[in-house]
Amino acid sequence: MRLSNRNKASVYNFVNTLLIMAVLIGIALFLLEEYRFNILGLESYLLMIIPIALLIAFYLRGRQIFEYDSDGEALNFKNRNIVPFLDKPLSDEFPKYKLINYEIIDVFFIKRLYVTISSKVSGSTMLKYEISYLTRKEVTDLKFSLNKVVKANNEKKELKIKNDRRTLS
Template identity: 55%
Template sequence: MRLNNRNKAGYFQFLSILVLMVLVGGIVLYFIDRSNERINLGSVLLLIIPLFFALIFYLRGSQIFEYDSDGEALNFRNKNVVFFLNKAKSDEFPKYKLLDYEIVNLILYKRLYVTISSKKSKSVILKYDISYLSGKELDDLKSSLKKVLSKNKE
C-alpha cells in the first residue's frame, strides 16, 4: 500500500508563507507601536499571537509523509515544505524487521514510532511526524502496519 500527502504540498507552502508574513507583520507593527514610547497590551499581543502561531506550525513537524509497503520492504519518508526547518528523513528496511509501532496523538501533533530489530542492538525506534495526515490516511496507515505485524508473527 502506498500512502502520501504530497498533493497537499502547495497548501502547506501557502500556509507557511502566511505564517511567516503574519509573524513579520506582527514584529513590524510591534516596533511601530513601541515607537510611541508606551507599551500596552495591544502592542504586546501584536508580537505574542504571531509567535504563538509560528511556534505551533513548527512544533507540528514535517508536513509531507510518504509510506510504501509494496514489495518486501517498508519505506518511510518525512520532509518539510520549508527547506531550512529540518532535513528530509528517509528510511527503508525489510518488513520482517518490523517489531512494533505506536501512534502518539497529542493535542498539537501526532507522531509515529516504529520499532525495528537491528544487528548491533536489540531494537531501534524510528520517529516520524504524521500531524498533517487526514483521518482516513491515518486509518489506512494503521491497517497496513497491522497487516505487516500479523504476517511477521506467523
C-alpha cells in the same frame, strides 16, 4: 499500499508564508504602535506574540510531508519539512520481516509514529516519524497497513516455532 500527503505541500508552503508575513506585519504594527500611535498600551505586545506563537506551533507539529510505501518486500518511510534547511529529511527503507511493532502517539495536536524494527547490532531499533499533518483517514489506512505487516510477521514466527518444535521431537 502507498500513502502520501505530498500533494498538500503547496498548502503548507502557503500557510508558512502567511505566518511569516503575519509575524513581520505584527512586528511592524507593534513598532508603529509603540513609537507613533500609543493607543493600545500593553495589548500592543499581542501584535507580535500571537503570530509568533502560531508560527512556532506550525513548526512544533513536525515535518509536514510524510510518505509511506508498503508495496513489494520492503517498507519505505519518508518524512520531510517543506522548508528544507529547518530539519534533516528522514528516509528509511527496510524489509517487511524486520518490523516488530509500531505505536502512534497522539498528544493534543501532535502525532508521532514510532516503528520498532529488528536489528542485528542492538536487537531492535526504534524509528520516529512525525505524522501530525495526516488526516484521520490517512492515519487509519497507515494503521491498517502496518497491522497487516505485523500480523503476517507474527504468524511467520509462530509457524517457525512450531516447525522447530517438530524437528526437535
